[in-house]
Amino acid sequence: MAKKVTLHSDTSNNLLLALQQAQRESGYLSPALMVEIARSLRLPVNAVYGVASFYSFLNMRPPGRNVIRICRSVPCYLKENRVIIETVEREIGIRPGETSADGRFSFELTNCIGLCDRAPAMLVNSDAHGDLTPSRIVQVLQSYE
Numbered sequence: 001m002a003k004k005v006t007l008h009s010d011t012s013n014n015l016l017l018a019l020q021q022a023q024r025e026s027g028y029l030s031p032a033l034m035v036e037i038a039r040s041l042r043l044p045v046n047a048v049y050g051v052a053s054f055y056s057f058l059n060m061r062p063p064g065r066n067v068i069r070i071c072r073s074v075p076c077y078l079k080e081n082r083v084i085i086e087t088v089e090r091e092i093g094i095r096p097g098e099t100s101a102d103g104r105f106s107f108e109l110t111n112c113i114g115l116c117d118r119a120p121a122m123l124v125n126s127d128a129h130g131d132l133t134p135s136r137i138v139q140v141l142q143s144y145e
């Protein structure tokens with residue numbers, strides 16, 4: 001039976017900060033990096049993996065040059081975010097969780113990004129785009145190389 005790991009909030013905060021810093025420096029969290037972080041914080045590797053896989057803003061695979069994050073929370077859902085998701089899938093030919101073969105885009109679904117008053121909304125890298133429509137999506141995607 002797997003041992004249950006409970007993190008204290010200080011350790012948990014340190015872990016999240018360490019993961020964010022590692023991602024900033026390396027682009028994504030490779031298995032080797034997670035082992036190194038586990039060792040430095042004296043945590044089991046599965047605890048590090050559990051936190052890294054929980055947060056959609058942490059990448060465990062090399063991301064595309066541009067990362068699309070479409071909000072899947074209720075206000076955006078009620079504003080037909082499904083149409084936006086389907087438009088992105090059709091335009092770039094990948095589904096959430098994938099990276100395009102040319103490395104141009106990665107595509108993720110995420111929780112609220114703070115643009116509820118402009119739902120449906122998405123981020124491309126750190127750029128916020130709200131009040132999305134299928135035609136607006138096409139314009140937005142064309143502006144990223």
Ligand code: FES
Nearest residue numbers: 071076112115116
């Ligand atoms: S619910 Fe979509 S941005 Fe807040």
